[in-house]
Amino acid sequence: MVQIVVAGGSGEVAQEVINALVATKKHDITIFSRKVTEVRDSNRHGVTWRQVNYENKVELVAALQGVDTVLSFIQLLHDPGNKAQKSLIDAAVIAGVKRFAPSEWGSCSGVGMPWWTGKDEVKEYLRKVNENKKVLEYCLFQPGLFLNYLATPHKTSKHLTPLNTFIDIHNRRAIVVEGHDPIMTFTTIQDMAAVVAQAVEFEGEWPVVGGIRGNSLPVSKIIEIAEQVRGGPFEVDTVKFEDLEVGNLTTSWKLEARHHSVTDEEAADMLKGVLVGMLLSSAKGAWNISDEWNQLLPDYRFTDMSQFLGEIWQEKA
Numbered sequence: 001m002v003q004i005v006v007a008g009g010s011g012e013v014a015q016e017v018i019n020a021l022v023a024t025k026k027h028d029i030t031i032f033s034r035k036v037t038e039v040r041d042s043n044r045h046g047v048t049w050r051q052v053n054y055e056n057k058v059e060l061v062a063a064l065q066g067v068d069t070v071l072s073f074i075q076l077l078h079d080p081g082n083k084a085q086k087s088l089i090d091a092a093v094i095a096g097v098k099r100f101a102p103s104e105w106g107s108c109s110g111v112g113m114p115w116w117t118g119k120d121e122v123k124e125y126l127r128k129v130n131e132n133k134k135v136l137e138y139c140l141f142q143p144g145l146f147l148n149y150l151a152t153p154h155k156t157s158k159h160l161t162p163l164n165t166f167i168d169i170h171n172r173r174a175i176v177v178e179g180h181d182p183i184m185t186f187t188t189i190q191d192m193a194a195v196v197a198q199a200v201e202f203e204g205e206w207p208v209v210g211g212i213r214g215n216s217l218p219v220s221k222i223i224e225i226a227e228q229v230r231g232g233p234f235e236v237d238t239v240k241f242e243d244l245e246v247g248n249l250t251t252s253w254k255l256e257a258r259h260h261s262v263t264d265e266e267a268a269d270m271l272k273g274v275l276v277g278m279l280l281s282s283a284k285g286a287w288n289i290s291d292e293w294n295q296l297l298p299d300y301r302f303t304d305m306s307q308f309l310g311e312i313w314q315e316k317a
């Protein structure tokens, strides 16, 4: 049994991972939340909720006593300066936590995505924590983009809200960057959760960079698969890299579905920024994920993109 704390465990991605951990019936899981207003999870074995104040380090250290592994899913957009995550890391070191996973769960770099630069700052913070002596084993779990998003608007996981990206299978359209055909990694959230469930039991040392490579393909190939499953050609807009660099978006369409953490007021700017950022970051290689966990868990079979999309889009209008 592993004593696990899931910080930000009330969130969408965390809930998928918690379900995979609960399914093993092996672990003791405590969800850290800033606002526990009711007793939740009476029906999920081994899960308890604990209200924490990330600004109170003494309280955090007490809450982390006896904990083996901390998984953080704290929403970076709402944690300016990464105050909560840094405090959690400090407390984990003091409490003698063995393993820590920061709120990564995506690309291998924040390049081109201003909303995720906090992730690179936390990476650097963790590197410094171990600079003189290794005090905390940690892993940057990186599954790429969730493959579930290519099924939008259809919901393909219990908790993840469908969002669209620059390959919009529903509307049979895509956007490409002129002169670039980057490799992108797509992994289902269920596969990521299953890998994390195996990782918490993994007996060797966690790799610092923990790439999870469900499917890694050039964008042109992904569009080809999308066209196959939809039975016809897509409308493809081409944009220039230099335009994206100055925030100039010349496409005939924009993103529509927004993440639940973005307010109505922020939505228009954010949706444009996310589309520009996704195109730029992919062209710069931020979604070409390494395969450390594939190597460490060679028996794990990942969901294949063609099969997943074929099943989702079969007979859909």
Ligand SMILES: NC(=O)c1ccc[n+]([C@@H]2O[C@H](COP(=O)([O-])OP(=O)(O)OC[C@H]3O[C@@H](n4cnc5c(N)ncnc54)[C@H](OP(=O)(O)O)[C@@H]3O)[C@@H](O)[C@H]2O)c1
Binding pocket: 007, 008, 009, 010, 011, 012, 013, 014, 032, 033, 034, 035, 054, 073, 074, 075, 076, 078, 079, 080, 084, 103, 104, 105, 106, 107, 143, 144, 145, 146, 260, 261
């Ligand atoms: N690879 C992908 O395609 C992909 C897609 C989506 C998300 N992600 C990543 O997955 C991770 C989780 O994302 P999510 O969408 O599940 O997040 P989310 O639901 O928006 O938020 C997760 C939790 O963060 C906590 N939180 C928010 N602000 C906080 C603060 N200032 N201090 C401490 N805790 C705070 C909240 O918990 P309480 O209010 O209960 O404290 C919230 O439930 C992020 O790293 C995100 O970038 C990756």
